Amino acid sequence: MKTYEVGAQKGADSLRLVDRPEPKAAAGQAVVRIKANSINFRDVMVQNGWYGPAKPETTVPFSDGAGEVVSVGEGVTRVKPGDRVAISFFSRWIDGPFGPQYFGSDLGGGADGTLTELGAYPADALVKIPDNWTFEEAACLPCAGVTAWNAIVEAGKAKAGDTVLLIGTGGVSIFGVQIAKALGLKSVITSSSDEKLARAKSLGADAGVNYKTNAEWPKAVLEATGGKGADIVVETAGPGNLDNSFAAAAFNGRIGLIGGFEQAKTPPNVMPLVGKNLNLRGITVGSRKMMEDLIAALVKSNQKPVIDKVVDFANAKEAHALMQSQKHLGKIVIKH
Amino acid sequence: MKVWELGDQKGISSLRMVDRPDPKPLPGQAIVAIKASSLNRRDIMITESKYGAPKPENRIPLSDGAGDVVAVGEGVTNVKVGDRVVASHFTPWTDGAFDPSYFAADLGVTIDGMLTERAIVPAHALQVFPASLSYEEAASLPVAAVTAWSMMQPFADIKSGDTVLALGTGGVSIFALQIAKMNGARFAITSSQDDKLERCKKLGADITVNYKTTPDWEKAILAATNGRGVDIVVETGGMATLAQSIAATAPNGRIGLIGALGGRPENQPNIGGVIGKNIALKGITSGSRKMFSDLLKAFDATGTKPVIDKTFAFAEANKAYQYMQDSEFIGKIVIKH
Numbered sequence: 034m035k036t037y038e039v040g041a042q043k044g045a046d047s048l049r050l051v052d053r054p055e056p057k058a059a060a061g062q063a064v065v066r067i068k069a070n071s072i073n074f075r076d077v078m079v080q081n082g083w084y085g086p087a088k089p090e091t092t093v094p095f096s097d098g099a100g101e102v103v104s105v106g107e108g109v110t111r112v113k114p115g116d117r118v119a120i121s122f123f124s125r126w127i128d129g130p131f132g133p134q135y136f137g138s139d140l141g142g143g144a145d146g147t148l149t150e151l152g153a154y155p156a157d158a159l160v161k162i163p164d165n166w167t168f169e170e171a172a173c174l175p176c177a178g179v180t181a182w183n184a185i186v187e188a189g190k191a192k193a194g195d196t197v198l199l200i201g202t203g204g205v206s207i208f209g210v211q212i213a214k215a216l217g218l219k220s221v222i223t224s225s226s227d228e229k230l231a232r233a234k235s236l237g238a239d240a241g242v243n244y245k246t247n248a249e250w251p252k253a254v255l256e257a258t259g260g261k262g263a264d265i266v267v268e269t270a271g272p273g274n275l276d277n278s279f280a281a282a283a284f285n286g287r288i289g290l291i292g293g294f295e296q297a298k299t300p301p302n303v304m305p306l307v308g309k310n311l312n313l314r315g316i317t318v319g320s321r322k323m324m325e326d327l328i329a330a331l332v333k334s335n336q337k338p339v340i341d342k343v344v345d346f347a348n349a350k351e352a353h354a355l356m357q358s359q360k361h362l363g364k365i366v367i368k369h
Numbered sequence: 370m371k372v373w374e375l376g377d378q379k380g381i382s383s384l385r386m387v388d389r390p391d392p393k394p395l396p397g398q399a400i401v402a403i404k405a406s407s408l409n410r411r412d413i414m415i416t417e418s419k420y421g422a423p424k425p426e427n428r429i430p431l432s433d434g435a436g437d438v439v440a441v442g443e444g445v446t447n448v449k450v451g452d453r454v455v456a457s458h459f460t461p462w463t464d465g466a467f468d469p470s471y472f473a474a475d476l477g478v479t480i481d482g483m484l485t486e487r488a489i490v491p492a493h494a495l496q497v498f499p500a501s502l503s504y505e506e507a508a509s510l511p512v513a514a515v516t517a518w519s520m521m522q523p524f525a526d527i528k529s530g531d532t533v534l535a536l537g538t539g540g541v542s543i544f545a546l547q548i549a550k551m552n553g554a555r556f557a558i559t560s561s562q563d564d565k566l567e568r569c570k571k572l573g574a575d576i577t578v579n580y581k582t583t584p585d586w587e588k589a590i591l592a593a594t595n596g597r598g599v600d601i602v603v604e605t606g607g608m609a610t611l612a613q614s615i616a617a618t619a620p621n622g623r624i625g626l627i628g629a630l631g632g633r634p635e636n637q638p639n640i641g642g643v644i645g646k647n648i649a650l651k652g653i654t655s656g657s658r659k660m661f662s663d664l665l666k667a668f669d670a671t672g673t674k675p676v677i678d679k680t681f682a683f684a685e686a687n688k689a690y691q692y693m694q695d696s697e698f699i700g701k702i703v704i705k706h
Contacts, residue, residue, distance in 0.1 A: 130647070131620060132621065133597075188649070272640040275640075285467055290640065291644070300608075303608055309469075309652060310466070310467040311652050312649055313651070314643075315643040315647050315649075
């Protein structure tokens with residue numbers, strides 16, 4: 034079977050397609066025939082050696098995958114051959130809060146991932162997907178969707194009527210728009226492109242703010258929320274944007290800190306955290322239970338993950354280029 | 370009656386004692402004969418014009434006070450003449466989450482405070498305190514103890530077995546120690562002085578680190594917690610210490626940022642640590658009357674007494690300020706009226 038490996042992690046060109054013997058399901062495992070993947074910025078970081086210490090060159094990349102169970106090992110009752118499943122990001126994090134015991138079980142980072150024809154995973158990490166979803170749609174969920182759910186629902190303690198602010202139109206943000214719609218929240222989204230803002234609004238965003246044409250965009254967020262600010266901020270831009278997020282947040286606001294992409298030139302001023310009683314929480318994706326809850330919320334509100342572009346398995350490097358071009362809205366998917 | 374006023378806020382020497390007619394309550398107000406008041410760090414900042422805009426010169430300082438109700442205005446039913454009461458310094462904050470409108474009715478800051486023989490207080494800010502507490506003890510609670518409580522209970526959700534770290538030995542830190550111990554938590558504290566750390570051990574501290582002789586104190590905290598770190602940090606040290614606090618925190622840890630911080634940190638906090646360890650960092654500006662009421666109940670039930678460092682006479686209130694500024698104290702500085 035064909036499998037990608039991260040190689041020397043000097044960029045997308047280090048990705049290498051190799052042949053490996055087909056995996057067998059050990060006790061507690063299931064072998065999944067992967068039908069689709071999606072890429073996350075975190076995969077770009079891994080591939081460029083920016084995501085903690087360098088991984089072994091044979092590490093299989095990508096956390097996000099969906100496919101069909103082809104065999105199960107001893108003691109597995111959770112899934113059976115033929116089941117259509119998606120795979121949870123931390124294969125050991127089932128429920129409850131995050132813990133250091135889950136370090137190393139992140140697919141495509143600490144553990145072999147899903148950019149492969151066949152993969153063996155702990156059966157406990159698998160979640161059945163809705164019948165009317167394609168594999169491509171299901172493959173969008175594990176990293177970006179669950180991150181948005183954790184930031185908004187678990188850490189953000191969202192309740193109907195809250196306003197959530199989404200930074201940019203990447204995968205996490207578009208899931209944020211959909212989660213907001215499912216839970217009776219208002220959403221405000223930012224982008225450098227009016228065209229993307231219009232598309233986000235057509236997906237259900239209540240307001241859009243162009244941060245390129247509007248240098249003081251946090252003020253526009255305040256205006257869009259009657260002067261109050263956002264109750265929840267999904268901070269996907271990174272520490273360099275925190276001053277803006279603090280300014281756009283409402284009193285008692287919850288800020289989910291996702292990424293470290295936009296590094297701070299000067300340290301963020303944390304004074305507004307005190308004055309506004311803000312709660313800043315670091316988010317590292319989420320548990321399998323959160324993925325199950327997310328699927329249920331999307332199904333109930335008749336929504337499906339939003340796919341921007343699909344590339345073929347043989348051209349997986351293209352997904353990296355598309356991701357880094359930042360032209361997308363929603364998810365970039367790889368089809369097997 | 371005698372009251373102290375801020376004066377022109379050029380320092381402690383601007384404080385002045387003056388005579389005023391005894392106040393009468395308007396509807397919804399109570400007059401409290403103040404028996405004790407206490408100082409917080411922000412009271413010093415106010416005398417130096419370092420706490421927001423300058424206040425009117427005739428503003429009565431201090432947020433913390435306890436006394437007897439001597440008169441109530443029309444419509445007041447929650448307290449009556451003769452009650453021994455304490456006041457919540459954000460007077461409109463009775464319950465629920467913080468609201469920015471509360472800044473406008475903050476005792477000793479935006480409205481007249483407690484350094485007076487008789488204070489005019491919105492009655493809904495008052496509550497009766499347990500007989501087990503003296504006026505001096507009750508007066509030490511409103512800002513520092515409620516801040517520690519707000520941080521440990523609604524925010525950090527303290528439970529038995531957690532480890533709590535407080536930086537320095539001021540009022541909030543010592544109350545954090547007491548609240549941690551009553552909840553069955555372990556307690557770690559830092560100070561620049563070994564004798565203060567000794568006193569904290571006597572009060573129940575499990576882990577003590579001298580940050581002067583151990584500048585890498587976060588490593589000492591990690592070592593004392595088997596490399597895991599602490600579950601809760603009472604970050605009173607300002608932003609300059611935040612990077613070390615994040616390093617000393619366990620996965621899923623909660624860091625409460627307490628006010629009186631200024632400027633940007635010299636060492637940029639390791640935001641990667643906040644993400645990777647799923648740390649929650651929350652700003653805390655004191656708490657509600659409901660939190661205060663829960664705190665009073667807990668102090669009463671466990672027989673816990675606030676730690677008072679020194680008591681000054683009302684006529685020498687300015688000396689209490691000077692003592693806070695100049696001295697090495699543990700816990701609270703109280704003024705007896």
